[in-house]
Amino acid sequence: MKMLLALMTFLSAVVLCSVLNVAxxxxxxxxxxxxxxxxxxxxxxxxxxLRFNAWSNVILVFAILTGVGLLGFKFVASQVVxxxxxxxEYSEKLIEWSAGLMQTLxxxxxxxxxxxxxxxxxxxASNISSVIIALxxxxxxxxxxxxxxxxEAPFLDDKINKAFGKNSERVRKILSTISEQVSQxxxxxxxxxxxxxxxxxxxxxTLGVRLAAGWGVLTFLLNxxxxxxxxxxxxxxxxxxxxxxxxxxxxPLMVLVSLTAIQLLIGNVITPKVMGDKLGVSPVMILLSxxxxxxxxxxxxxxxxxxxxxxxxxxxENIPIMHPIxxxxxxxxxVRKLDMKAPExxxxxxxxxxxxxxxxxxxxxxxxxxxxxxx
Numbered sequence: 001m002k003m004l005l006a007l008m009t010f011l012s013a014v015v016l017c018s019v020l021n022v023a024x025x026x027x028x029x030x031x032x033x034x035x036x037x038x039x040x041x042x043x044x045x046x047x048x049x050l051r052f053n054a055w056s057n058v059i060l061v062f063a064i065l066t067g068v069g070l071l072g073f074k075f076v077a078s079q080v081v082x083x084x085x086x087x088x089e090y091s092e093k094l095i096e097w098s099a100g101l102m103q104t105l106x107x108x109x110x111x112x113x114x115x116x117x118x119x120x121x122x123x124x125a126s127n128i129s130s131v132i133i134a135l136x137x138x139x140x141x142x143x144x145x146x147x148x149x150x151x152e153a154p155f156l157d158d159k160i161n162k163a164f165g166k167n168s169e170r171v172r173k174i175l176s177t178i179s180e181q182v183s184q185x186x187x188x189x190x191x192x193x194x195x196x197x198x199x200x201x202x203x204x205x206t207l208g209v210r211l212a213a214g215w216g217v218l219t220f221l222l223n224x225x226x227x228x229x230x231x232x233x234x235x236x237x238x239x240x241x242x243x244x245x246x247x248x249x250x251x252p253l254m255v256l257v258s259l260t261a262i263q264l265l266i267g268n269v270i271t272p273k274v275m276g277d278k279l280g281v282s283p284v285m286i287l288l289s290x291x292x293x294x295x296x297x298x299x300x301x302x303x304x305x306x307x308x309x310x311x312x313x314x315x316x317e318n319i320p321i322m323h324p325i326x327x328x329x330x331x332x333x334x335v336r337k338l339d340m341k342a343p344e345x346x347x348x349x350x351x352x353x354x355x356x357x358x359x360x361x362x363x364x365x366x367x368x369x370x371x372x373x374x375x
């Protein structure tokens with residue numbers, strides 16, 4: 001039975017991952033909308049204090065998102081223009097480097113001469129346009145899900161009471177814990193990522209690296225991906241510094257050392273003190289979650305991997321039979337704080353069900369005897 005149960009659990013997990021992968025166009029906007037809702041909980045609480053109704057909160061949230069979107073679009077447009085100038089200025093140097101690299105790799109020079117970026121872009125224009133359309137549709141679906149979640153939020157307690165009855169308080173406690181913990185994590189991570197991006201921008205501006213603002217925003221965005229994001233964010237500014245200041249190596253080395261120092265200081269010193277052990281998830285499990293959700297949903301999955309594994313841990317903590325999973329997922333500190341109850345095995349569950357059936361049968365017999373006595 002134990003082997004069969006383990007096999008069924010494994011097969012169920014594989015099927016679930018396959019379904020999430022196949023239906024990613026639906027699940028990704030839904031999950032992102034829920035996480036955006038958690039990030040904007042302070043705004044919604046402010047609206048509730050001001051006695052806004054559901055639609056007023058929707059208008060307030062969408063106004064904030066629209067403002068952020070317009071600022072982001074304006075910034076991206078300015079960075080594209082600046083990138084075009086930088087590419088024009090350093091294109092000859094890049095061609096020379098490419099020719100030298102090809103010569104080192106024994107590739108014919110004609111390959112480099114016949115290499116035309118515009119021809120490649122023109123040939124793949126349809127693919128690029130399809131990607132843009134897909135992203136736009138997912139963005140619209142995310143906004144639609146967010147709107148309906150906000151409209152349904154005031155009626156959630158009544159639905160839980162009618163759906164779960166006696167267990168409604170426990171379900172409400174689990175959902176409240178998940179929302180609060182994810183909201184705190186996302187808010188704190190946003191502030192830390194913003195500080196990391198600002199520090200990177202200041203360092204790159206001081207050292208005179210081109211596109212410093214763009215690299216700062218890239219650092220801010222990639223900092224949401226645990227472990228891997230901070231490493232990837234360091235590479236483009238260093239490459240830009242090498243292209244810009246070659247043949248000198250002093251400033252590129254300064255860029256590399258400075259950005260690495262920022263990532264190490266914020267990631268290993270400031271972040272643990274600010275965030276503490278709020279998630280309480282093992283670093284190994286965070287890395288495994290990053291790989292798994294990155295494989296299922298790509299970049300969105302990598303961004304959402306840490307909050308998802310935290311939600312799984314919270315749910316397992318509140319279900320006695322799943323306590324062992326919570327222990328395996330949790331960090332050493334969280335396991336010490338966790339009030340562990342004796343996990344229920346399959347035999348324990350069967351015995352509990354038998355006792356309930358026996359008690360119910362006894363009550364039914366007593367009721368029948370009373371009715372027979374009255375007759």
